[in-house]
Amino acid sequence: MAAPPPHGGVRVLRTEHVTPPASALSEDRAVPLTFLDATWLHAKPVERVFFYRLVSVSGADGVDGMLSKLADSLSQALGTFYPLAGRIRLKPGETNRYELFSQPGDGVAFTVAEQDGVSIEELATDVEREVAKIVPLVPALPEGGAVLAVQATILLPAPAGLALGITMHHAACDGTSSTHFLHTWAAACAAAEVSPEPPVIDRSFIIDRKDLHDVFARPIDRAVKKRFNPTDAIERLIATYTLSKEHLQSIKDIVTGEAARRGVPPPRCTSTVAAYGVMWMCHLRATQATGEPDPPNGGHAYFLFLTDHRGRLEPRVPSRYFGNCLGPCRASMPKNGAAIATVTDGLFTACSAVAVAVDEAVRREPGYWEGWPERIVEACRNGAPFTVAGSPRFRVYGVDFGFGKPAKVEIVSVARTGAMSVAEGRGGSDSIEVGIALPPDGMDSFRRCFDHVIACLAPSRQNDVI
Structure with missing residues (x-):
């Protein structure tokens, strides 16, 4: 029984x-x-x-x-x-x-x-x-x-x-x-x-x-481990937000336009960079709105994510290599209201920082691997950094066992790590699906921020955010 x-x-x-x-x-x-x-x-x-x-x-x-x-x-x-x-x-x-x-x-x-x-x-x-x-x-x-x-x-x-x-x-x-x-x-x-x-x-x-x-191979630093193991993980809410192809293109256009206005070269803003940037910005705004204290010096907000190095290492690693072949990326931006005063400021700042982090990882300058443990500790010093689990490239919505494609795929462990989950959109058309797990008050703040940003991406509202 x-x-x-x-x-x-x-x-x-x-x-x-x-x-x-x-x-x-x-x-x-x-x-x-x-x-x-x-x-x-x-x-x-x-x-x-x-x-x-x-x-x-x-x-x-x-x-x-x-x-x-x-x-x-x-x-x-x-x-x-x-x-x-x-x-x-x-x-x-x-x-x-x-x-x-x-x-x-x-x-x-x-x-x-x-x-x-x-x-x-x-x-x-x-x-x-x-x-x-x-x-x-x-x-x-x-x-x-x-x-x-x-x-x-x-x-x-x-x-x-x-x-x-x-x-x-x-x-x-x-x-x-x-x-x-x-x-x-x-x-x-x-x-x-x-x-x-x-x-x-x-x-x-x-x-x-x-x-x-x-x-x-060393055990995770106790302070770092604490950042990625919130005590309220089981009490959190989890929700999914979808960025359509049109949303992502609008973000790219805003970032390119702001670079032109500032007279600087535009960052390489791919769809993934655009998705990462907008979600990082919304997450930062949401945590600030719920009263999370800023460090005394204003500090920086950090975003840690990974990039696949199978096609970049020497000798070349086969695309079907079984194991870990990931390199770290670390983006940072000032953790204060001035950096994200408007949607345009926030998108430009966040997407530019993400693009720079990707470029640094792709180049793998001397010391890229050696300095990584210290950079994680630094990123965790003033709170848990924003992180990523998953990728649109994994095609999780194509995992069909013979009784249809998944109605939904969830990375449950993001509730514990504080990461955002990322997958290809179920509707196709180059959309990206993102999952977030937050305490109830943080989820309310995140939803309001996300909805506001999406509303600002509408063509009729473009002038409102610049």
Whole structure:
């Protein structure tokens, strides 16, 4: 008999141990962690939930058959992504070198559950929802160094919906690799005619740096860790905002126009830069509006994000490389009212700072990697910096297991890290979707700021913001 439902109405029915095919993991295998992996050793895992409306699945047999297909295809996908079946461990004979170790019989915990009382219509929406209602839909990583766990929760009454929770340890791989795995799994489940090409599991493409490995593998500074672990995470609200192609173009036009007015070269304002800039500005305004004190000297607001270096390192790293191949970007702007006195000032200042950070990361000047730990500490000195999880390039809304594209994808872990989640817009047309998790008063302030900025982007209001 199943245990009574805990918080959130989620009742665990069973947990299976899904292993790769025996032929794929017939002997012990070890994949070393590079310095780019080691930086995530002590970070919390990334937690995603994919919500699906099960309009083509009917009856108990249909649901059971769907769950069976999910488990069987997970095994198939683990055949090519076998490190995800293993665990992170200290390399034998080493004191500070780690590896992804897998051996025959290793596998992934696949939990099947059901939830009463919260419908898919309440969960798979853009409007503000309680984080506490979504957290039970993501599994915890089993102890012992596991890097992947899956939870399939049927949203009752069946077969109304499915919440597929994925928890992934960032030290195993980055978002490019983890979503490559998800697309591979989905293609196997849907029996797609064309499947993604297999990953390249060869860490020798990354020239490891012993001097940086030890630095990056250290436990997170206590003060920094505190910044990224708010005590009110479970009490926060989460909401989604969409920036259309037209919104993004208006931001680019405003930034270009303001650069011309100031007589300075315009920053390289891509759609991603525009999205990052407007959300950072709104987040800064929202936190200021809720009474968060400024540092005595006015200080700076910091924005930390990552860029993929697969096409930039020497030797070149394959696009299908499995692991972490991310470089840091740090943007900053004055944390005072003058810097964002108007929408135009704010957009120009924020987008310019983001563009400069991207340019610095792409150039990778001498000392780029070496100075990064100190720059994180500096960015956290006066509060938690704004950060990013996800990317429009990951195509998370294309993860179709054979019962339709996701109705909604949520990165639940942003409630804990304070990051914004980023994905391609569900409506296509080059839109970008952004998720934010804030306390209720902060969410109210953010919504008002965002709505005001969007209103100012309308062609008829352009003159009002300049």
